[in-house]
Amino acid sequence: MKIFEVLNKYDIKTEELESFTSRREAFKKLTNFGKSVAFAAIPVGILAASTQKVSAAHIPTVLNVLNFALTLEYLEGEYYTMGINSPNLIPAGKDRAIFETIEKHEVDHVAFLKKAIMSYGGTPVAKPTFDFTVGGAFSPFTNYEQFLILAQAFEDTGVRAYKGQAGNLIAENDALTAALQIHSVEARHASEVRRLRGLKGWITQAERGAGMPEVTQAVYNGEDNLIQGGVNVTTVTPIGSDGITEAFDEPLTRDEVLTIAGLFIVAA
Amino acid sequence: MSKQTTSEDLVPMLGLQKVGDRRNFLKFSGAAIASTGILLSGCQEVFEELPNARKTGKGQEVRAVPLGKGDIGILNYAYALEQLEAAFYLMVVANMYAGISPSEKVMMEDIKNHEVAHRDFLKAALGKNAIIDLSFDFSSVNFNERSSVLATAKTFEDLGVAAYNGAGQLLESADYLLIAGKIVSVEARHAAAIRSILDADPRSFAGADVIDANGLDRAFSPTMVLEMAAPFITNKIIANQLPTS
Numbered sequence: 294m295k296i297f298e299v300l301n302k303y304d305i306k307t308e309e310l311e312s313f314t315s316r317r318e319a320f321k322k323l324t325n326f327g328k329s330v331a332f333a334a335i336p337v338g339i340l341a342a343s344t345q346k347v348s349a350a351h352i353p354t355v356l357n358v359l360n361f362a363l364t365l366e367y368l369e370g371e372y373y374t375m376g377i378n379s380p381n382l383i384p385a386g387k388d389r390a391i392f393e394t395i396e397k398h399e400v401d402h403v404a405f406l407k408k409a410i411m412s413y414g415g416t417p418v419a420k421p422t423f424d425f426t427v428g429g430a431f432s433p434f435t436n437y438e439q440f441l442i443l444a445q446a447f448e449d450t451g452v453r454a455y456k457g458q459a460g461n462l463i464a465e466n467d468a469l470t471a472a473l474q475i476h477s478v479e480a481r482h483a484s485e486v487r488r489l490r491g492l493k494g495w496i497t498q499a500e501r502g503a504g505m506p507e508v509t510q511a512v513y514n515g516e517d518n519l520i521q522g523g524v525n526v527t528t529v530t531p532i533g534s535d536g537i538t539e540a541f542d543e544p545l546t547r548d549e550v551l552t553i554a555g556l557f558i559v560a561a
Numbered sequence: 562m563s564k565q566t567t568s569e570d571l572v573p574m575l576g577l578q579k580v581g582d583r584r585n586f587l588k589f590s591g592a593a594i595a596s597t598g599i600l601l602s603g604c605q606e607v608f609e610e611l612p613n614a615r616k617t618g619k620g621q622e623v624r625a626v627p628l629g630k631g632d633i634g635i636l637n638y639a640y641a642l643e644q645l646e647a648a649f650y651l652m653v654v655a656n657m658y659a660g661i662s663p664s665e666k667v668m669m670e671d672i673k674n675h676e677v678a679h680r681d682f683l684k685a686a687l688g689k690n691a692i693i694d695l696s697f698d699f700s701s702v703n704f705n706e707r708s709s710v711l712a713t714a715k716t717f718e719d720l721g722v723a724a725y726n727g728a729g730q731l732l733e734s735a736d737y738l739l740i741a742g743k744i745v746s747v748e749a750r751h752a753a754a755i756r757s758i759l760d761a762d763p764r765s766f767a768g769a770d771v772i773d774a775n776g777l778d779r780a781f782s783p784t785m786v787l788e789m790a791a792p793f794i795t796n797k798i799i800a801n802q803l804p805t806s
Contacts, residue, residue: 390763398767401776456742460735466806469738473726474777476742480749481767481778485757493671494754495747522686522740530681536674540682541743542750 351464356415358458361547362472363406365454367420368554369447370399372433375425376444379434391489395444395482402475409471422560430508438504441490446509448483449496450545450553453512455479457544480542495539511553515543623795626692630802635731637692638783638803639741640683642724645793646676646717648697653714658707665758672714672751679744686740696795711759718752719771719779720789721745726780731804749778 373396376382383389407417425433425443433440455476462469484494492502499517501509517538519526526537545553628637650673657666684691703709725745732738753766762768771779781789783803791798 387763391766394764394767398772398776401774405775405777452746456739456746459729459738459742463732463735463738466730470726470730470780471777473729473742473745474780477722477726477745477749477778478767478772478776480746481753481772483746484750484753485766488754488757493668494750495671495675521682521743522736524682524685526678526682526685529685530678532674532678532681536671537678539671540675540678540747542746543743544739 352413354461355465355468356410356413358461358472359406359410359413359415359468360418361458361550362455362475363403363410363417364421365451365550365554366399366402366406368423368557369451370396370403371420371423372425372443372447373399375434376440382434382437382440384437388489391485392444395448395486398478398482402478405471405475409468413468421558423557424559425557427556441486442505442509444486445483445490445492445502445505446512446553448479448486450512450550451479452476452483452542453545454547454550456542457546457550493539496542497535498538508556511549515545518543623696623797624693625797625799626695627799628692628803629690631804632732632734632737633687633690634800634803635728635783636683636687636737637690638728638787638800639725639744640680640687640691641695641794641798642721642786642790643676643680643683644695645697645790646721647673647680648695649699649702649713649717649793650676652699652702652704653710656704658710659705660707668754668758672755675747675751679747693796697793698795699793701792708759711755714755715752715759716789718748718755720781720786721748722752722771723779723781724783724786726778727782727786731783731806733804 373392377389377392377396383392410417425431431439431443433443455472459469459472459476462472487502488494490502490504496502496513496516499510499513499515501513517534518541519534519537521541526532526541527534530537532540626641628634628641650669653669654673657669661669699713702713722745725741725748729738729741729745732741752771756765756768757763759765760768767778773779782805783800787798787800
């Protein structure tokens with residue numbers, strides 16, 4: 294799939310990273326860590342950077358993850374922008390307020406990730422060309438029910454995608470924290486869209502939920518996992534397996550996510 | 562720092578110093594670790610009674626609780642928060658607020674189940690390193706009143722999200738980071754659902770009070786989170802050994 298090649302092309306070589314420390318500082322400024330009260334107690338900034346081993350070896354991995362995330366945010370951002378600009382699609386009032394909120398966040402994520410990638414010395418991937426009808430199989434911009442179906446699939450996928458990448462950012466604290474901060478926003482969106490569709494905000498077993506077409510099942514496969522960190526959770530709690538599977542969201546690999554997203558990408 | 566957790570890694574993680582301790586620990590729990598991956602049944606000293614124990618209103622002594630250090634400390638921090646949430650929702654479902662709708666009843670039952678599952682899982686994962694059962698003070702909550710219950714739930718869920726978001730970078734083990742990631746998104750799903758039924762503004766599920774101009778949710782340090790949770794926790798939580806970066 295072409296999207297894989299494009300993402301890999303943007304991997305950068307370690308030797309290209311000359312002023313790594315200054316880039317890390319640029320990223321800190323970008324996220325405004327230390328400025329807002331909310332983040333004041335998190336020890337980042339010059340002090341933290343000076344104690345952290347300055348090594349650029351992991352930066353290609355970090356950039357790879359950020360460009361992967363950017364691709365997903367392009368997809369979500371364009372989807373919701375097209376949705377809110379489609380006449381007579383989203384009902385006025387509550388629904389419109391919800392999707393305007395989600396659209397704003399996804400567009401903000403695109404802008405944020407582009408800046409983050411550049412602050413690490415990378416080049417943001419270009420926005421792919423999307424076809425949200427998947428060759429005419431869906432009509433999300435004229436049929437609100439279908440708009441909601443794809444929104445749920447995108448948000449639940451987004452949650453799993455970020456979760457799957459957290460480990461790849463473990464050596465770069467600021468990028469990891471920012472990714473987690475996006476991850477939980479995607480989860481808030483997912484919960485809200487699911488509830489708007491009459492479902493629970495959480496995923497039971499590996500169920501895609503009422504009204505979701507079979508083609509979206511890949512988004513939910515594996516959510517029925519009961520083993521966490523080697524512990525079979527059914528053996529340590531009286532809570533039933535439905536509750537346990539709801540209580541733990543599962544990751545997707547990059548390839549699994551790109552296979553799902555690739556359905557909507559015409560040209561990368 | 563990225564690495565896979567092995568039984569060798571657990572030794573420094575647990576703060577073991579004596580060679581004898583280390584040998585016994587490996588002998589004792591090596592098999593358990595091999596079979597369970599991350600199960601942390603170790604040999605860390607049982608916490609001694611500490612002089613700065615608090616007294617409850619009834620004069621009953623409540624122990625101070627050190628969370629420990631390294632990844633164990635962070636997991637105990639998460640375990641303390643999950644104990645708090647589980648205790649709260651157990652009280653909510655034991656005495657559902659007046660006028661609760663059938664769908665809200667299901668939501669409260671579901672969230673209770675999730676928080677109990679998180680709590681029980683973390684306790685099992687921590688094994689002998691787990692902190693004690695904490696005592697809680699929910700006297701500020703009127704469990705008969707919808708707005709009081711849901712406002713408290715909103716506080717706890719948003720706090721949980723910010724806590725896990727801030728704690729991720731403090732973990733050394735990618736395995737624990739993944740587990741924290743699996744839990745935090747469920748807390749965020751809860752937060753959105755509670756906000757959606759409590760607040761009149763339909764934007765509240767991801768409101769501008771929690772999401773910044775970059776579209777990022779909040780991330781709090783353990784110190785901040787524990788300060789905010791302190792009014793609800795009777796025990797004094799000692800977090801001074803937690804990692805800070």
